[in-house]
Amino acid sequence: MFDYYNLEPVLMWIHSTMCGLMPEWLAFTIEGIAVGIFIMVMYAVLAIILIYMERKVCAAFQCRIGPDRVGGRGGLLQVPADVIKILTKEIISLKNSDKFLYALAPFLVIMASILTFSCLPWNKGGEILHMNIGIFFVLAASSIGVLGILLAGWSSNSKYTLIGAVRSGAMIISYELSIGLSVLTMVILCGTMDIQEIVAYQENGWNIFKGHLPALMAFVIYLIAGNAEANRAPFDLAEAEQELTAGYHTEYSGMHFGFFYLAEYLNLFITAGIAVTLFLGGWMPLHIAGLEGFNTIMDYIPGVIWFVGKTFFVVFLLMWIRWTFPRLRIDQVLILEWKYLMPLSLLVLVIMTVMKVFGLVF
Amino acid sequence: MSTFKDYINGYAFGIKSLLIGMRTSMKVFMQKKITERYPENRHTTLYIPERHRAMLVMPKDENGNNKCIACGLCQMACPNGTIRITSETRETEDGKKKKFLVKYEYDLGACMFCQLCVNACPHDAIRFSNHFENAVFERDKLILTLNE
Amino acid sequence: MFSLFEIAFYAVALCIIVFSVLAVTTSSILRSATYLLFVLLGTGGIYAILGYTFLSAVQLMVYAGGIIVLYVFSILLTRSSGTMKYKIRRGKMISVLLTTLVGMALVMFILATNGFALNIIPQGVELPVEKIGNALIGTEKYQFVLPFEVMSVLLLACMIGAIMIARKRN
Known part of the structure; x- marks a missing residue:
């Protein structure tokens, strides 16, 4: 019933036509380059949209209007103007620092971010990296990012960056546990780690309804831990402006800084996207049992719109949290994880397993 | 437990x-x-409180006369020497000698809006207005003559 | 003509060789850890080429994500003298060379008897996760419940030990 918008036949047709015109290896190479360019473009466009959204939402939470001068009344050209500014800035190099690691660190961060970004299920048949351990790969790939942060902090040879990096490292290693456990809860519910199959499992109802209480708790835990993983307030103590100027990217300028900035916003989007995949049904439309007409209309909306719409909803939730709560201290952050979130997520995991075994989920 | x-x-x-x-x-x-969208809303929704002190003015009645008697109290009250009064003594019709105001010079650039001059004035001849858009390109233009 | 998988294999293998040599020849300890990271990523890549994506992700998560972070932490939080240029004695040199040669001979022998794994395993097919899971907790032949449980007891012992060391004494 979702086959109006299935991308797989289209992609297969493109591939077979290209194979007819040229040898297979050339077709693969061209397709690979095209997909790579597509990812990069999406990455940049989404970052611009997210930064604009962040500025507008933040303004609204502070009773302001936000950017409204550059580019008409909505301030739509403010962020592109900032992007052009950052592209034209000089990339500085530091004395007495490890130049190679200093230049490498932003690329590690952005590599981890792009790897996880390509695992998101955009539509039926619209997943770029598809493997049967998809969600586990996402967790694994996102753990490389912390290395970039640590290297950035160390190689800048500055006290602020080093403190920021070590804080960030301690925090991300801790919160990876909660993320892993809440993802595992949903993997138990779905019985698979394949992202497309997780989405397909939610055809008759999103996981958050299917798994009711434990799924809801896992969702909240995931949002908190995901916020920490993306280094955003109230967990932004790695770049606490008041204490550390800008934390681990203090010494970076121009596009090197831009990479960290991009990765921060895209990590927000990826966190939201994975949350949507696991809990809110991915690209599945909203169905209400019994309302056939409503369900049919919902089916006509393409999956990619559902996915992006739901993701931006979760992004808004995360921004709501970000602009409401004050920053935590490092000991409070670790206490929250080890004394509150971790036991709770273990409990949720056990509850979910028991319910799945006794068939108490829908 | x-x-x-x-x-x-x-x-x-x-x-x-x-x-x-x-x-x-x-x-x-x-x-x-x-948020105030300032330059766009200056003629519509912009609200500056009545008592905001932005500029010293000398109100005139409908015949164009002001109430100033050139007593110089405001000049003496001003801590910055912002006000300079030029006056001359003329003989009125009934033979009395009386001071008349010739020029009331006020340097907006030196004013600190303390309102001592307004308080000193015995005839309420001067007051502060809330007209705040006073930016000019030269310092000389900040020296205003109020009685004209 | 090489197939696509062979090209990918040779590229990854070249990466691993270059970065392992760099990891032992560089003079800065943090750079060495970074090169080691690339070697481990390359190993993960080889597993992915073989279709064993589960092990590849484990490699990425445990080694690249976990072990390297611990390495970097210990390097950051300890004092290290900037360079690591040491004089190597002749006897040490000879023993290192001998070990290398023996290891190389072993690998060559295995390759000569069994051939490349790429030629044995069907290409482009992923190993399903259910199979791995059943192998880990099954009790039949070629199934590994005992090592799995022993490993978890070992990890539990490690954790209890860590808590005993870290806990406040009062």
């Missing part, structure tokens, strides 16, 4: 206070925004 109870209570209290915080910020999110 009581520590476990404290732990659970801490949980509940934490969640409750977080929810209150989120409700408060959502209220602000829904509120009407208070």
Whole structure:
């Protein structure tokens, strides 16, 4: 019933036509380059949209209007103007620092971010990296990012960056546990780690309804831990402006800084996207049992719109949290994880397993 | 056992206070925004309080006369020497000698808006207006002659 | 003509060789850890080429994500003298060379008897996760419940030990 918008036949047709015109290896190479360019473009466009959204939402939470001068009344050209500014800035190099690691660190961060970004299920048949351990790969790939942060902090040879990096490292290693456990809860519910199959499992109802209480708790835990993983307030103590100027990217300028900035916003989007995949049904439309007409209309909306719409909803939730709560201290952050979130997520995991075994989920 | 109870209570209290915080910020999110779009709204919704002191003025009545008697009290009251009064003594019709105001010079660039001059004036001849758009390109233009 | 998988294999293998040599020849300890990271990523890549994506992700998560972070932490939080240029004695040199040669001979022998794994395993097919899971907790032949459980007891012992060391004494 979702086959109006299935991308797989289209992609297969493109591939077979290209194979007819040229040898297979050339077709693969061209397709690979095209997909790579597509990812990069999406990455940049989404970052611009997210930064604009962040500025507008933040303004609204502070009773302001936000950017409204550059580019008409909505301030739509403010962020592109900032992007052009950052592209034209000089990339500085530091004395007495490890130049190679200093230049490498932003690329590690952005590599981890792009790897996880390509695992998101955009539509039926619209997943770029598809493997049967998809969600586990996402967790694994996102753990490389912390290395970039640590290297950035160390190689800048500055006290602020080093403190920021070590804080960030301690925090991300801790919160990876909660993320892993809440993802595992949903993997138990779905019985698979394949992202497309997780989405397909939610055809008759999103996981958050299917798994009711434990799924809801896992969702909240995931949002908190995901916020920490993306280094955003109230967990932004790695770049606490008041204490550390800008934390681990203090010494970076121009596009090197831009990479960290991009990765921060895209990590927000990826966190939201994975949350949507696991809990809110991915690209599945909203169905209400019994309302056939409503369900049919919902089916006509393409999956990619559902996915992006739901993701931006979760992004808004995360921004709501970000602009409401004050920053935590490092000991409070670790206490929250080890004394509150971790036991709770273990409990949720056990509850979910028991319910799945006794068939108490829908 | 009581520590476990404290732990659970801490949980509940934490969640409750977080929810209150989120409700408060959502209220602000829904509120009407208070930002002033300044150059666009200067003729429409811009509101400057009546008592805002932006510039010294000398009100005139319908015949173009002001109430100043050139007594010089405001000049003496001014801590910055902002006001300079030029006056001359003329003989009125009934033979009395009386001071008349010739020029009332006021340097807006040196004024610190303390309102001592207005308080010193015995005839309420001067007051502060809330007209605040006083930017000019040269210092000389800040020296205003109020009685013209 | 090489197939696509062979090209990918040779590229990854070249990466691993270059970065392992760099990891032992560089003079800065943090750079060495970074090169080691690339070697481990390359190993993960080889597993992915073989279709064993589960092990590849484990490699990425445990080694690249976990072990390297611990390495970097210990390097950051300890004092290290900037360079690591040491004089190597002749006897040490000879023993290192001998070990290398023996290891190389072993690998060559295995390759000569069994051939490349790429030629044995069907290409482009992923190993399903259910199979791995059943192998880990099954009790039949070629199933590994005992090592799995022993490993978890070992990890539990490690954790209890860590808590004993870290806990406050009062």
